[in-house]
Amino acid sequence: MFLRFLNARTILEIIILWAVIYRVLVSLKGTRGVYIIRGIIVLIISYFIFQKLGLTVLIWLLTNFFAFYLIIIVVIFQPELREALIKLGQRHIFYKGLGKEEIEKILREIVSAVSILSRKKIGALIAIKREMGLKDYIESGVMVNADLSSELLQNIFHPLAPLHDGGVIVEGPKIVAASCLFPHSDSLNLEKGIGMRHRSGIGLSEHSDALVVIVSEENGHISLAINGQLTGDLTSDDLLTILKGQLSK
């Protein structure tokens, strides 16, 4: 049936629709906006089920509620919708990955800062964003939006600096935000003596696909949390190798 309609104009229409839907989904990924999509899908599925069963009263209620639901969405999620529309104008609609050289440069800066902080026994919590958005956590901190550098990271985590509490979020070659609050891990399998910084790092890695580097202020040990798993007591070379492996996947 679909092939009957297939011509150049149809393909063009579908590609444009695809690009728009993809950009909207990418900007909603990892935010509260995902719940809107889930809500809409539930309403649409219910609508079709009610239509098949001929439940006219429920269809009427659902249709009227849907219009109301759309208005609520526009009001509550106005900032997310605005951002999604802005992103539609960006270059590379289907592409936002980093090149190998860029990844290496970013990692060198992070690992250099981490090894210096570790030597000085200064606590640090650095989240490296991968595919999932971290908007909710970025909003909990202070926006920095600065080019990533080892010196800047050391400065942020200096115990006398106002932004040293909380975590830093790195997105591509930028430090997006500092002093961010990460969710604490509720896992019962963690050692009892594990500190709050490590719990936050593990918590964020459970809630997202971010790579979280943690430096302990007690002993300067470097740890890395990936998917809720903590790997501790790493050397800077180990850290660089693991991070490279994870980011070039």
Added chain:
Amino acid sequence: MKIKFLKLRKLNIKELITYNFWLKMISLGIAIVVWLYVSNQITKGLKI
């Protein structure tokens, strides 16, 4: 006046396809369903 030239980054086809692969597939599916639904509605309207 300085003239800025756009730096064209080498396009990696493999990465272009594999980056966010499942999200791309899901959005393609949604795009096709939306297109079919809307075109069906338009044809219905034209018949009336």
